[in-house]
Amino acid sequence: MVPFSGWYMPVQYTGIIEEHIHTRTAAGLFDICHMGEFILRGETAAGDLEKLMTRRIGDMPVGKCSYGFILNEAGGVIDDLIVFCLSRHEFLLVVNAGTTDKDRAWIEKNISAGTELRDVSAKTAKLDVQGPLSGDVVASLVGKGAVSGIKRYHFAWCKIGGMDTIVSRTGYTGELGFELFFQAERAPDIWDMLLKTGGVKPVGLGARDTLRLEMGYALYGNDIDEAHTPFEANLGRFVGMEKSFLGKDALLQQEDEGFKLLLAGFICEGRRSARKGFEVHVGEKKVGEVTSGAFSPCLKRGIGLCYIDKNLTGDGGEVLLTDGKTEIKATIKDIPVYKR
Amino acid sequence: MIPRELKYTKEHEWVRIEGNEAVVGITDHAQSELGDITFVELPQKDAEVKQSDSVATVESVKAASDVYAPLSGKVLEVNEVLRESPETINSSPYGDGWICRVSVSDLGEQKSLLDAAAYQEYLNEQG
Numbered sequence: 212m213v214p215f216s217g218w219y220m221p222v223q224y225t226g227i228i229e230e231h232i233h234t235r236t237a238a239g240l241f242d243i244c245h246m247g248e249f250i251l252r253g254e255t256a257a258g259d260l261e262k263l264m265t266r267r268i269g270d271m272p273v274g275k276c277s278y279g280f281i282l283n284e285a286g287g288v289i290d291d292l293i294v295f296c297l298s299r300h301e302f303l304l305v306v307n308a309g310t311t312d313k314d315r316a317w318i319e320k321n322i323s324a325g326t327e328l329r330d331v332s333a334k335t336a337k338l339d340v341q342g343p344l345s346g347d348v349v350a351s352l353v354g355k356g357a358v359s360g361i362k363r364y365h366f367a368w369c370k371i372g373g374m375d376t377i378v379s380r381t382g383y384t385g386e387l388g389f390e391l392f393f394q395a396e397r398a399p400d401i402w403d404m405l406l407k408t409g410g411v412k413p414v415g416l417g418a419r420d421t422l423r424l425e426m427g428y429a430l431y432g433n434d435i436d437e438a439h440t441p442f443e444a445n446l447g448r449f450v451g452m453e454k455s456f457l458g459k460d461a462l463l464q465q466e467d468e469g470f471k472l473l474l475a476g477f478i479c480e481g482r483r484s485a486r487k488g489f490e491v492h493v494g495e496k497k498v499g500e501v502t503s504g505a506f507s508p509c510l511k512r513g514i515g516l517c518y519i520d521k522n523l524t525g526d527g528g529e530v531l532l533t534d535g536k537t538e539i540k541a542t543i544k545d546i547p548v549y550k551r
Numbered sequence: 552m553i554p555r556e557l558k559y560t561k562e563h564e565w566v567r568i569e570g571n572e573a574v575v576g577i578t579d580h581a582q583s584e585l586g587d588i589t590f591v592e593l594p595q596k597d598a599e600v601k602q603s604d605s606v607a608t609v610e611s612v613k614a615a616s617d618v619y620a621p622l623s624g625k626v627l628e629v630n631e632v633l634r635e636s637p638e639t640i641n642s643s644p645y646g647d648g649w650i651c652r653v654s655v656s657d658l659g660e661q662k663s664l665l666d667a668a669a670y671q672e673y674l675n676e677q678g
Contacts, residue, residue, distance in 0.1 A: 222586070222613070223586060226586065226587050227586055227587050227611075227612045227613075228587040228589075228612065228638075229587075417586070417612055417613060420613075421612060481590070482589055482590035482610070482637065483590045483592070483610060484589070484590070484610065486615075505612055505613065506587075506589035506590070506610070506611075506612045508587075508612075513590075537615075
């Protein structure tokens with residue numbers, strides 16, 4: 212158990228590699244109650260969210276989930292989050308645990324008088340079920356019909372027993388998967404119910420990290436932060452430059468002037484893994500820095516993400532990763548480095 | 552169970568002394584703390600090591616850890632199995648997961664090692 216953004220969480224239950232492989236071949240159950248949830252409500256909520264978020268809100272259909280960013284005035288990422296359109300006047304925002312307080316303060320500062328912001332993080336449990344069998348697992352709680360109707364990046368209101376539950380087809384593993392949101396007091400018994408369905412094992416933070424890293428998904432605090440724009444993180448496709456939003460001016464300037472470093476994936480030569488903070492070298496020159504690194508249970512090699520000179524991000528580029536003591540040869544690779 | 556015939560260090564290495572030679576590995580406690588071991592950097596054959604020098608590196612999914620030589624000597628043999636199957640240390644830390652064999656230069660250094668009972672007591676104090 213380790214401290215994590217104010218929470219105390221398991222790195223593993225039975226073993227990181229076992230939990231990782233089980234998620235890719237069956238179903239893993241993740242306790243994600245630490246993430247934050249906000250409700251934005253009112254006539255002016257959509258307009259305010261349009262201003263705050265890099266994704267289009269105005270034409271978001273009810274039932275849709277949208278991944279995007281809240282930016283600071285310099286275009287740096289305050290947080291990455293998913294917005295759920297509950298109705299034209301009500302939105303659920305799912306944010307990172309470590310940034311919940313910061314996000315709330317920023318949103319409060321930037322909404323109209325008519326928009327109500329409620330931080331429901333403490334009242335909301337979130338459990339993720341991810342893997343090829345996740346549909347069956349969730350169906351045994353909410354019914355097969357309910358699950359089969361949920362498309363990718365959409366959600367539905369379901370019932371577990373009589374309890375209202377939001378079930379979204381979203382996740383952080385690259386597998387078919389679902390995220391369940393419901394009232395916090397029921398978390399322990401819903402957790403037990405899910406484990407009893409058979410085929411699903413609990414998965415800790417360690418495998419959560421190796422799973423997302425195989426997909427090249429950014430982790431806030433490592434790969435994205437207030438010092439980097441979505442363009443630098445190679446996530447410009449989640450930014451609607453055709454609309455207006457806080458931080459857009461800085462991005463326009465960056466489009467004009469260009470930028471030096473771009474986030475890229477890498478695979479190490481062998482099993483040895485580079486870690487956050489390792490430098491990326493080509494020849495004698497430092498050309499970048501590793502922001503995330505770990506062992507990939509599927510590839511059986513070290514993998515990770517790094518910010519590197521924009522001109523060196525081509526697939527196949529050879530680099531040396533070093534912390535001054537250890538040197539690891541690696542190859543820049545298009546993400547995801549893991550393909551099913 | 553902590554094998555009674557081995558000697559131990561406070562850095563959680565074990566050593567099996569066989570005449571003038573010694574076999575070195577890490578303990579069950581160490582492998583359990585590390586979690587799934589994903590990479591082992593073995594020493595070079597014929598390398599000279601001094602007691603408490605780093606002789607190998609063991610990496611788990613999230614972190615790297617040095618293995619320190621319990622005794623000074625020269626590396627005679629390394630466990631090649633660990634190159635492709637480092638997880639052997641997890642499943643058999645005192646057996647198939649041995650790391651290297653050295654020829655001991657000074658058997659007198661043994662006295663700074665812990666016996667099984669002392670190592671167990673040391674573990675108990677860790678909490």
